Amino acid sequence: EETEVRHALVQFMEKLAPGNPRRDSNFGWNISSDPCNNRWVGVTCCEKPAIVCQIILDGSNLTGIFSASSICMVKSLLYLSLKNNTIRGSIPEEIGKCKNLTHLYLSGNKFSGRLPDSLSGLGNLKKLDISDNNLSGELPYLPRISGLKTFLAQNNHLSGGIPNFDFSNFEEFNVSNNNFNGPIPDVQGLLTADSFSGNPELCGKPLSTACPTGRLKSSSPKEFLIYSGYIVLGVIMVVFLALKLIRKKVPKEEKVPKKEVAMDITHISSDKPSETSNEFKFGINRPEFSMTSIESSVAISKLVVLTSSTVRALRFEDLLRAPAELLGKGKHGSLYKVMLSSGEILAVKRIKDWEISEEDFRRRMRKLDLARHSHVLPPVAFYCSEQEKLLVYEYQQKGSLFQLLQYGSKEAHTFDWGSRLGVAASIAEALAFMHKELHEDGIAHGNLKSTNILFDRNMHTRISEYGLMAVENQDETFPSQSKGVKNKNPRGGHSYSPFKLDVHAFGVILLELLTGKLVQNSGFDLPTWVHSVVKEEWTVEVFDEALLSEDASEERMVNLLQIALKCINPSPNARPSMGQLAARIMKLKQEEESSISFDAGGGMHMGGTSQL
Numbered sequence: 001e002e003t004e005v006r007h008a009l010v011q012f013m014e015k016l017a018p019g020n021p022r023r024d025s026n027f028g029w030n031i032s033s034d035p036c037n038n039r040w041v042g043v044t045c046c047e048k049p050a051i052v053c054q055i056i057l058d059g060s061n062l063t064g065i066f067s068a069s070s071i072c073m074v075k076s077l078l079y080l081s082l083k084n085n086t087i088r089g090s091i092p093e094e095i096g097k098c099k100n101l102t103h104l105y106l107s108g109n110k111f112s113g114r115l116p117d118s119l120s121g122l123g124n125l126k127k128l129d130i131s132d133n134n135l136s137g138e139l140p141y142l143p144r145i146s147g148l149k150t151f152l153a154q155n156n157h158l159s160g161g162i163p164n165f166d167f168s169n170f171e172e173f174n175v176s177n178n179n180f181n182g183p184i185p186d187v188q189g190l191l192t193a194d195s196f197s198g199n200p201e202l203c204g205k206p207l208s209t210a211c212p213t214g215r216l217k218s219s220s221p222k223e224f225l226i227y228s229g230y231i232v233l234g235v236i237m238v239v240f241l242a243l244k245l246i247r248k249k250v251p252k253e254e255k256v257p258k259k260e261v262a263m264d265i266t267h268i269s270s271d272k273p274s275e276t277s278n279e280f281k282f283g284i285n286r287p288e289f290s291m292t293s294i295e296s297s298v299a300i301s302k303l304v305v306l307t308s309s310t311v312r313a314l315r316f317e318d319l320l321r322a323p324a325e326l327l328g329k330g331k332h333g334s335l336y337k338v339m340l341s342s343g344e345i346l347a348v349k350r351i352k353d354w355e356i357s358e359e360d361f362r363r364r365m366r367k368l369d370l371a372r373h374s375h376v377l378p379p380v381a382f383y384c385s386e387q388e389k390l391l392v393y394e395y396q397q398k399g400s401l402f403q404l405l406q407y408g409s410k411e412a413h414t415f416d417w418g419s420r421l422g423v424a425a426s427i428a429e430a431l432a433f434m435h436k437e438l439h440e441d442g443i444a445h446g447n448l449k450s451t452n453i454l455f456d457r458n459m460h461t462r463i464s465e466y467g468l469m470a471v472e473n474q475d476e477t478f479p480s481q482s483k484g485v486k487n488k489n490p491r492g493g494h495s496y497s498p499f500k501l502d503v504h505a506f507g508v509i510l511l512e513l514l515t516g517k518l519v520q521n522s523g524f525d526l527p528t529w530v531h532s533v534v535k536e537e538w539t540v541e542v543f544d545e546a547l548l549s550e551d552a553s554e555e556r557m558v559n560l561l562q563i564a565l566k567c568i569n570p571s572p573n574a575r576p577s578m579g580q581l582a583a584r585i586m587k588l589k590q591e592e593e594s595s596i597s598f599d600a601g602g603g604m605h606m607g608g609t610s611q612l
């Protein structure tokens with residue numbers, strides 16, 4: 001083990017200081033000496049027998065990259081400081097393996113790219129300093145690290161919202177001079193504006209810029225007309241429906257309390273669970289007065305807003321009032337596009353027929369809220385009563401993978417091979433992470449398909465509806481594998497693990513990416529078709545013509561096809577795990593990327609492969 005540690009350290013230094021700049025003999029960091037006994041520069045050892053527990057290489061002219069996979073082999077390492085060097089590249093996902101780290105200082109370097117989500121899994125971290133780098137993208141969900149006392153991230157290009165930290169823990173907190181946006185969470189008066197300044201789109205205390213609240217106040221006359229149109233239409237519909245309802249009810253009952261006429265989300269389904277009245281709740285328009293006659297306080301308190309920064313102040317009332325448009329009615333419920341008066345657009349999923357207790361549902365939501373990955377779209381809020389379950393997401397403007405495959409080729413940027421591989425890698429990486437985090441709880445995605453793979457405005461892949469729908473008997477059958485044959489999934493064979501069902505579904509998505517054919521089109525059985533073509537001999541006929549005509553690497557396409565076929569293996573146990581899949585696809589993607597960098601005139605990729 002000792003030599004393993006030594007090797008890992010030497011490797012780490014080779015990557016940090018490539019080209020072996022000449023060091024004097026006292027520097028150490030070579031295979032033939034011992035880090036503790038020979039006192040390598042920057043290394044401190046503790047305990048007896050001595051183990052490496054601290055490395056400080058501040059201002060040491062390090063110009064290479066940070067090899068987390070090497071350094072994290074040194075399990076005894078608690079303290080790592082590489083301040084003020086010129087280290088480049090990203091902070092790798094493997095940093096998540098440095099589980100014992102309590103102090104990580106990476107400030108004053110040239111780190112770029114997104115922070116890895118695995119950072120939030122460093123549960124022992126007390127101090128994290130990534131300030132003065134070129135880091136960008138959203139923060140991973142750092143509030144998971146309950147003991148974090150210092151977080152310094154100033155002077156980067158980080159964006160997105162500030163997560164809901166428990167600020168009372170902090171000794172130091174600074175995110176100034178970045179591109180963060182949205183409202184600042186409640187800092188409980190513990191921090192000053194200096195911690196947040198220099199982020200033009202941040203608002204709320206302790207900054208002096210208040211967050212926009214007004215409803216129609218600032219809207220243009222045109223907008224006002226649209227809104228009044230909605231309201232008038234809404235009023236007409238409500239009056240019409242109310243009259244209809246009253247007429248129906250009067251012969252049976254003496255008196256109809258006004259309350260029942262109003263579209264009370266908690267009452268309608270209990271009183272009259274008919275499709276029409278249900279459907280109306282998120283009908284086309286929500287007029288202003290729809291909440292006035294019900295116990296709005298009860299309803300409001302039931303809308304649980306999760307740790308999203310964009311719609312922190314969301315109230316149930318706002319949801320009900322806002323104009324809504326029915327986007328789809330799937331097997332499991334309906335999806336509405338809801339426009340808030342603040343301009344925010346939300347997607348609200350109404351789940352039907354899910355027999356889960358309120359308590360279990362809440363617990364599930366909390367668990368999901370803790371397991372966050374940048375490629376998984378987190379719900380911003382949920383509502384739960386015995387009859388109703390609503391999930392609120394941010395609306396994703398760029399549509400779904402389904403749409404991209406269906407219409408993408410007609411658009412200016414074709415959905416090229418590099419981008420498809422990028423999407424596959426992102427999904428695999430995200431699911432591997434979620435499966436790992438939620439394995440104990442048995443919460444898999446459960447409804448993976450190309451309509452649930454969405455793209456945000458930067459064309460980042462975001463998987464939606466994770467863990468929303470229990471797979472048939474999911475909760476019962478996991479983890480016990482010994483129950484009777486109950487599974488109704490037509491393609492899953494006798495599968496019991498919801499995770500293996502996700503793998504199957506992922507395989508189908510891979511097939512869609514490769515063939516350009518969609519399973520949801522008129523009951524077309526894509527897996528069977530692919531099998532039948534492949535059985536003939538390895539043939540390129542399965543592949544999407546668009547891919548063949550762009551001269552994509554046939555070898556890598558065949559590789560991905562082989563991976564897909566493993567995923568859809570009828571025997572669940574023969575399917576690879578999401579972790580294995582992520583590693584293989586990531587490798588394919590890297591091969592693809594390095595082949596492109598040799599090809600100097602490489603074609604244009606949709607939005608840049610690296611983003612996807």
Ligand SMILES: Nc1ncnc2c1ncn2[C@@H]1O[C@H](COP(=O)(O)OP(=O)(O)OP(=O)(O)O)[C@@H](O)[C@H]1O
Nearest residue numbers: 327328330331332333335347393394395396400451
């Ligand atoms: N947050 C979102 N932003 C934008 N579009 C979305 C969002 N969530 C879902 N959609 C799109 O809205 C449509 C309807 O969604 P819905 O979830 O009802 O369909 P589904 O996934 O096919 O069905 P189900 O999930 O019930 O099996 C889909 O095309 C989906 O891509």
